[in-house]
Amino acid sequence: MNEKIRNIAIIAHVDHGKTTLVDQLLRQSGVFRANEQVQDRVMDSGDIERERGITILSKNTSVNYNGFRINIVDTPGHADFGGEVERILKMVDGVLLLVDAFEGCMPQTRFVLRKALELGKTPVVVINKVDRPGARPYEVVDEVLNLFIELGANDDQLDFPIVYASARDGVSGYEPDELTHSMQPIFDTIIKHVPAPMGDENEPLQVLISTIDYDDYVGRIGIGKIERGVAVRNRSVVVCCADHEEHREARLSRLYRFEGLKRVEAETVGVGDIVALAGIPGISIGETVCDPTAVEPLPFVHIDEPTVSMDFIVNTSPFAGREGKYVTSRNIRDRLFKEVETNVAMRVETTASTDAFKVSGRGELHLSILIETMRRQGYEFAVSRPKVIMKRDEQGHLLEPIEELTVDVPQEYMGTVMENLGTRRAVLTNMINENQGSVRLVFDVPARGLMGFRSELLTETRGNGIMSHIFKDYEPYTGEIAERTRGSLIASETGEANSYGLFNTQERGRLFCRPGDPIYEGQIVGECSRNEDITVNVCKKKHVTNMRASGSDEALRLTPPLEFSLEQCLEFIRDDELVEVTPKSIRMRKRFLTKDQRIKEFNRIQAQGKEYDE
Numbered sequence: 001m002n003e004k005i006r007n008i009a010i011i012a013h014v015d016h017g018k019t020t021l022v023d024q025l026l027r028q029s030g031v032f033r034a035n036e037q038v039q040d041r042v043m044d045s046g047d048i049e050r051e052r053g054i055t056i057l058s059k060n061t062s063v064n065y066n067g068f069r070i071n072i073v074d075t076p077g078h079a080d081f082g083g084e085v086e087r088i089l090k091m092v093d094g095v096l097l098l099v100d101a102f103e104g105c106m107p108q109t110r111f112v113l114r115k116a117l118e119l120g121k122t123p124v125v126v127i128n129k130v131d132r133p134g135a136r137p138y139e140v141v142d143e144v145l146n147l148f149i150e151l152g153a154n155d156d157q158l159d160f161p162i163v164y165a166s167a168r169d170g171v172s173g174y175e176p177d178e179l180t181h182s183m184q185p186i187f188d189t190i191i192k193h194v195p196a197p198m199g200d201e202n203e204p205l206q207v208l209i210s211t212i213d214y215d216d217y218v219g220r221i222g223i224g225k226i227e228r229g230v231a232v233r234n235r236s237v238v239v240c241c242a243d244h245e246e247h248r249e250a251r252l253s254r255l256y257r258f259e260g261l262k263r264v265e266a267e268t269v270g271v272g273d274i275v276a277l278a279g280i281p282g283i284s285i286g287e288t289v290c291d292p293t294a295v296e297p298l299p300f301v302h303i304d305e306p307t308v309s310m311d312f313i314v315n316t317s318p319f320a321g322r323e324g325k326y327v328t329s330r331n332i333r334d335r336l337f338k339e340v341e342t343n344v345a346m347r348v349e350t351t352a353s354t355d356a357f358k359v360s361g362r363g364e365l366h367l368s369i370l371i372e373t374m375r376r377q378g379y380e381f382a383v384s385r386p387k388v389i390m391k392r393d394e395q396g397h398l399l400e401p402i403e404e405l406t407v408d409v410p411q412e413y414m415g416t417v418m419e420n421l422g423t424r425r426a427v428l429t430n431m432i433n434e435n436q437g438s439v440r441l442v443f444d445v446p447a448r449g450l451m452g453f454r455s456e457l458l459t460e461t462r463g464n465g466i467m468s469h470i471f472k473d474y475e476p477y478t479g480e481i482a483e484r485t486r487g488s489l490i491a492s493e494t495g496e497a498n499s500y501g502l503f504n505t506q507e508r509g510r511l512f513c514r515p516g517d518p519i520y521e522g523q524i525v526g527e528c529s530r531n532e533d534i535t536v537n538v539c540k541k542k543h544v545t546n547m548r549a550s551g552s553d554e555a556l557r558l559t560p561p562l563e564f565s566l567e568q569c570l571e572f573i574r575d576d577e578l579v580e581v582t583p584k585s586i587r588m589r590k591r592f593l594t595k596d597q598r599i600k601e602f603n604r605i606q607a608q609g610k611e612y613d614e
Contacts, residue, residue, distance in 0.1 A: 002272035012098035013106035021167035094194030197272030204291030205229035253279025306360035324380020424449030452571035489526035495539030522593025
């Protein structure tokens with residue numbers, strides 16, 4: 001046992017202040033120089049993370065406090081990235097549960113806490129944002145205690161220490177109205193209550209790889225906690241896995257430990273510390289690095305299965321290859337299979353077509369982050385509509401994933417939201433009246449029913465609705481759910497959109513493009529006002545004549561077009577439509593671009609249906 005080390009993961013719901021808290025711990029432990037300029041949320045290093053204000057990938061850091069070394073892991077709060085949370089918990093001995101003093105316990109709080117309690121981790125509770133208007137710290141402590149009891153925490157876990165804080169201001173204390181201008185109470189509580197890592201440094205080496213990093217110079221780097229023994233640079237090791245009996249030999253060419261935000265090379269790293277290992281070709285998550293004299297693989301944490309899948313397809317539009325650097329099926333295949341090496345909650349499968357790959361993940365956000373990352377890396381491809389993954393039980397009954405949905409809305413919008421979710425087969429399980437005229441609604445809803453709901457919620461509540469959801473279980477199929485009730489406006493020819501064509505089209509629905517946009521045949525240029533697809537010509541130009549009518553040549557008034565995000569595009573499209581993704585553009589299109597192709601496909605499906613009926 002190494003008494004001077006503490007390994008802790010920070011877990012919380014989205015936007016409860018995890019990354020801001022880590023910023024303060026780093027600042028107050030002397031990681032940064034007094035005059036050093038440091039950006040806010042320094043741990044959210046990815047562009048997408050900083051833009052969206054969420055943590056996607058877990059990050060390791062380390063601080064020194066009063067002679068103790070505290071390894072901290074900042075974990076994602078979204079359930080879609082739960083695969084990150086589950087494996088990170090294998091590296092730590094305690095969890096710092098951060099809860100907003102106003103919002104209280106949220107679904108993702110429940111999700112990550114349940115995982116931590118099941119693994120026997122020691123909890124420390126921090127009630128954050130106690131200076132927020134409407135904060136109710138003591139009520140939230142009661143909510144946390146009830147949640148611990150509900151999740152089956154043992155007696156030791158129920159006796160959790162509590163610290164109150166405002167991470168933004170860098171203050172904390174043991175009572176919400178008695179805060180000190182430092183993070184010292186949090187540091188002291190971690191050292192006092194989180195146990196030192198177990199393990200004997202005199203035994204043979206054993207390291208469970210929980211995450212993977214990559215360096216252009218040394219290649220793949222495996223990161224994990226040393227369960228026993230000491231890691232020594234240039235020493236021979238054996239890599240093994242609990243799932244199969246294959247072993248392979250390797251040499252630890254480099255060792256790193258974490259100092260602040262940096263990886264620092266080391267000659268030796270002792271038991272209980274978190275170490276980064278280089279020099280092992282093909283090292284993967286879940287593998288165990290052992291001393292050759294004691295090859296004993298450790299069991300890896302069970303990762304929940306994916307619930308949503310979509311097809312990644314080679315781009316076949318007329319504009320294919322104009323903007324992307326990597327456009328071939330080989331490029332896309334290599335990138336997707338590289339992703340699953342580090343993204344343990346994702347699955348990639350080949351299909352009957354060499355130009356399409358089935359990718360499965362934990363939710364729409366999980367998959368859309370991959371799509372956004374790939375397009376920024378220069379990839380060009382098309383994706384299909386997300387579909388939930390169904391299962392069958394032993395009796396052959398169809399099962400579907402059910403999500404627990406929490407919606408916070410002002411009371412005046414409650415009826416509208418409940419009516420909308422009723423059509424999506426949602427069942428109300430709890431209703432809590434909050435302060436300041438807000439109500440919290442908890443539903444069990446099929447994952448299918450959440451497709452497209454987020455944008456509708458924002459529209460119905462004028463931007464005041466907040467939703468979060470978490471996978472609950474597979475339950476019997478609940479029946480058909482009404483899909484999009486409006487059709488698409490489809491371009492009839494390739495060209496450039498102009499004001500005259502758009503003006504004549506806008507009376508048929510809402511447009512997605514503006515004058516000057518390049519358009520191709522089969523592209524979706526708007527949403528039809530009726531429940532049918534209509535072919536329109538937005539590239540049509542006014543015929544030039546020498547005749548002029550009074551008032552006809554006045555400026556054409558165009559309604560501003562709708563601009564969809566990637567997630568909104570994925571929610572909008574139907575089964576016969578695709579989203580074309582390039583480094584510069586996101587377009588929606590029909591699978592079959594010409595009208596003749598679409599009619600042939602429709603007739604083929606109709607014929608199949610008649611044969612089935614007979």
